[in-house]
Amino acid sequence: MYRLALNMLFGDRAKLAMLLCGLAFSALLMAQQSSVFFGIMSWTYTPMVNIRAQVWVSDPMVEQVNDAKPLRDTDLGRVRSVDGVAWAAPLHTSFVQARMEDGNFKLITLVGIDADTFAGAPAVLTQGRIEDLRLPDTVIVDEWGAALMGRMTVGPDGKPRSIPLQVGDTFEINDIQARIVGICKVKRAFTGGPFVYTTYDRAKGYTLGARRTLSFMLVEPQKGVTPAELCDRIERDTGLKAWTADTVIWSWGERSLARNTFWWFWTNTGIPFSFGTAVLLGLFVGIAISGQTFYSFVLENLKYFAAIKAMGAGMGVIARMLFVQAFTAGLIGFGLGAGMAQGIGRVMIEKGMPPFVMYPQILWATFALVLGISFVSALIGIIKVSRVDAASVFRG
Amino acid sequence: MSHLAHTVALRASGVDMFFGTQENQVVALRQADFEARRGELIMLVGPSGCGKTTLLSVIAGTLTPQAGSVEVFGQRLDGLGQEELTAFRRKHLGFVFQSFNLIPTLTVMENVMVTLLIQGRPYDEAHARTLAIIDKVGLKGREESRPNALSGGQQQRVAIARALVHEPPLLICDEPTSALDKDTGGHIMQLVRDLSRSPERCVVVVTHDHRIFRFADRIAEMEDGRISRVVDDPKLLDTTHL
Numbered sequence: 246m247y248r249l250a251l252n253m254l255f256g257d258r259a260k261l262a263m264l265l266c267g268l269a270f271s272a273l274l275m276a277q278q279s280s281v282f283f284g285i286m287s288w289t290y291t292p293m294v295n296i297r298a299q300v301w302v303s304d305p306m307v308e309q310v311n312d313a314k315p316l317r318d319t320d321l322g323r324v325r326s327v328d329g330v331a332w333a334a335p336l337h338t339s340f341v342q343a344r345m346e347d348g349n350f351k352l353i354t355l356v357g358i359d360a361d362t363f364a365g366a367p368a369v370l371t372q373g374r375i376e377d378l379r380l381p382d383t384v385i386v387d388e389w390g391a392a393l394m395g396r397m398t399v400g401p402d403g404k405p406r407s408i409p410l411q412v413g414d415t416f417e418i419n420d421i422q423a424r425i426v427g428i429c430k431v432k433r434a435f436t437g438g439p440f441v442y443t444t445y446d447r448a449k450g451y452t453l454g455a456r457r458t459l460s461f462m463l464v465e466p467q468k469g470v471t472p473a474e475l476c477d478r479i480e481r482d483t484g485l486k487a488w489t490a491d492t493v494i495w496s497w498g499e500r501s502l503a504r505n506t507f508w509w510f511w512t513n514t515g516i517p518f519s520f521g522t523a524v525l526l527g528l529f530v531g532i533a534i535s536g537q538t539f540y541s542f543v544l545e546n547l548k549y550f551a552a553i554k555a556m557g558a559g560m561g562v563i564a565r566m567l568f569v570q571a572f573t574a575g576l577i578g579f580g581l582g583a584g585m586a587q588g589i590g591r592v593m594i595e596k597g598m599p600p601f602v603m604y605p606q607i608l609w610a611t612f613a614l615v616l617g618i619s620f621v622s623a624l625i626g627i628i629k630v631s632r633v634d635a636a637s638v639f640r641g
Numbered sequence: 642m643s644h645l646a647h648t649v650a651l652r653a654s655g656v657d658m659f660f661g662t663q664e665n666q667v668v669a670l671r672q673a674d675f676e677a678r679r680g681e682l683i684m685l686v687g688p689s690g691c692g693k694t695t696l697l698s699v700i701a702g703t704l705t706p707q708a709g710s711v712e713v714f715g716q717r718l719d720g721l722g723q724e725e726l727t728a729f730r731r732k733h734l735g736f737v738f739q740s741f742n743l744i745p746t747l748t749v750m751e752n753v754m755v756t757l758l759i760q761g762r763p764y765d766e767a768h769a770r771t772l773a774i775i776d777k778v779g780l781k782g783r784e785e786s787r788p789n790a791l792s793g794g795q796q797q798r799v800a801i802a803r804a805l806v807h808e809p810p811l812l813i814c815d816e817p818t819s820a821l822d823k824d825t826g827g828h829i830m831q832l833v834r835d836l837s838r839s840p841e842r843c844v845v846v847v848t849h850d851h852r853i854f855r856f857a858d859r860i861a862e863m864e865d866g867r868i869s870r871v872v873d874d875p876k877l878l879d880t881t882h883l
């Protein structure tokens with residue numbers, strides 16, 4: 246009977262195509278919208294991804310990574326003396342204006358890292374070497390920023406175009422020269438402009454006005470000490486706040502700075518709400534479309550199911566037939582939709598740094614939703630068939 | 642004829658069937674009594690709207706009458722629950738619906754196989770038996786066609802094959818030959834009649850088609866929701882309204 250149920254489903258190519266399009270489109274919509282949502286939300290804790298360290302230490306009042314409250318330089322010594330600390334390095338982060346050669350100003354995220362250890366340095370350099378940061382007046386700029394801060398010229402076609410900054414180009418931060426010695430690949434941030442890396446000491450110079458420049462301390466635990474344990478010890482011994490650096494939404498712990506940043510944005514800004522609403526809208530539209538397409542498929546076959554019922558098929562058999570049809574259609578529809586969503590995501594990622602994070606969990610949730618919708622539609626169909634008067638099939 | 646052949650295969654007595662509510666009530670059956678014997682082919686004739694289809698539905702257990710009782714091969718239908726009625730139909734009944742109700746997305750083969758698969762027959766057995774019955778109704782070679790690709794008469798033959806394939810004790814046909822030409826109709830009726838020739842079997846055929854009256858053992862005339870007369874010879878029928 247299941248074979249026949251499937252043949253009924255696949256028998257009408259045009260209707261099947263409609264049904265699958267509906268299911269695929271809704272799966273696409275749900276997966277895509279959620280991925281963009283998590284992508285955007287992941288931008289809020291970008292510094293956690295770009296500046297790599299196991300434990301972050303901050304002022305006790307700090308709530309999230311984009312809002313640093315300066316520490317005293319002497320705090321570094323206090324943290325270093327906590328039992329279990331392998332090393333601790335200073336980190337400066339601030340939003341400052343950079344003045345381009347053409348006189349334009351751009352907002353940048355200035356990151357000052359320890360010149361001895363280079364703790365917090367970008368993971369991937371596409372041009373240059375990290376050691377060159379030890380040369381005077383040097384910075385490393387991220388790829389995206391290099392394009393954004395590019396020099397405007399007139400192209401051969403007479404149209405203005407921007408040439409990305411190269412190693413050797415210069416700009417100014419607070420009237421102090423910054424010479425590019427490297428281009429790095431980092432994740433884009435939600436709050437500020439491009440990431441500009443320099444040394445911690447030079448960052449002090451670039452931000453002349455600032456009284457204190459120690460934004461965070463990056464700490465490495467000794468072997469055998471977990472980041473969470475070390476956080477406890479640092480907080481107990483210094484009264485400062487210590488965070489773990491895990492950035493994976495599904496596994497981050499209470500102490501994760503990324504997690505606290507995520508929820509800080511969630512509760513303190515309208516941004517997640519408005520994006521969240523878009524996601525929900527996508528979900529509703531998806532549910533409506535796939536529910537509607539599957540339901541109309543069921544309605545069209547109602548008459549034939551009634552005939553099968555009159556011929557003596559029990560509701561159990563009919564229910565199983567409908568479920569087989571629903572789950573098959575749901576499975577194929579989901580596969581198509583999820584495939585498309587992934588394809589679109591890949592294209593977006595190739596074209597730049599989009600807010601697009603398709604966690605496997607998103608796919609699972611979409612899968613569950615599409616199957617859930619198919620299940621409910623099949624259930625409604627089953628109720629309809631069970632109510633349909635078997636005698637109706639005798640009438641013309 | 643044997644003694645068994647005269648024993649009752651199905652009996653409906655005192656059946657009342659109303660549709661609708663108080664104000665616009667339609668009386669489809671009024672104190673209808675009907676009896677068919679084992680091994681016979683009985684026809685049910687009468688003007689449109691007299692209640693033939695309704696009576697078939699009551700016999701098939703798809704309609705529950707407001708009054709009266711129905712007994713099929715010793716089994717009383719009143720008092721049976723939905724699932725029991727379904728099981729009863731599966732075991733005892735074959736149907737040819739007035740509108741064929743073939744499933745358009747399935748092939749001829751699959752449409753016929755449905756009957757056997759509902760019975761829980763294995764696919765391979767169902768396949769073999771279906772091939773044989775399709776050959777008998779003269780549709781060999783069209784097994785893989787879809788119903789819409791067939792003429793009305795061919796579709797009707799598919800419907801008949803579907804009703805016959807499991808050799809049901811009670812076969813119920815509503816206008817089985819209406820779309821068939823004389824020869825094909827005769828051929829099909831011969832098949833149906835052969836099927837009825839067993840004390841375990843009985844065939845009830847509703848028809849307007851006087852060309853096939855000769856296949857009937859008896860003919861019951863219906864009028865205004867009840868059986869008015871049962872005759873053994875078609876010539877005795879009042880055919881003015883047919």
Ligand SMILES: Nc1ncnc2c1ncn2[C@@H]1O[C@H](COP(=O)(O)OP(=O)(O)OP(=O)(O)O)[C@@H](O)[C@H]1O
Pocket residue numbers: 640660661667668669688689690691692693694695696
């Ligand atoms: N479900 C229903 N609801 C309301 N009225 C019905 C219903 N089914 C049948 N009727 C009415 O009951 C009467 C008998 O109908 P039935 O279909 O049994 O006639 P019939 O003898 O089979 O006619 P035909 O030869 O045209 O097929 C008709 O008046 C019809 O309108």
Ligand SMILES: [Mg+2]
Pocket residue numbers: 693694695739815
């Ligand atoms: Mg009728």
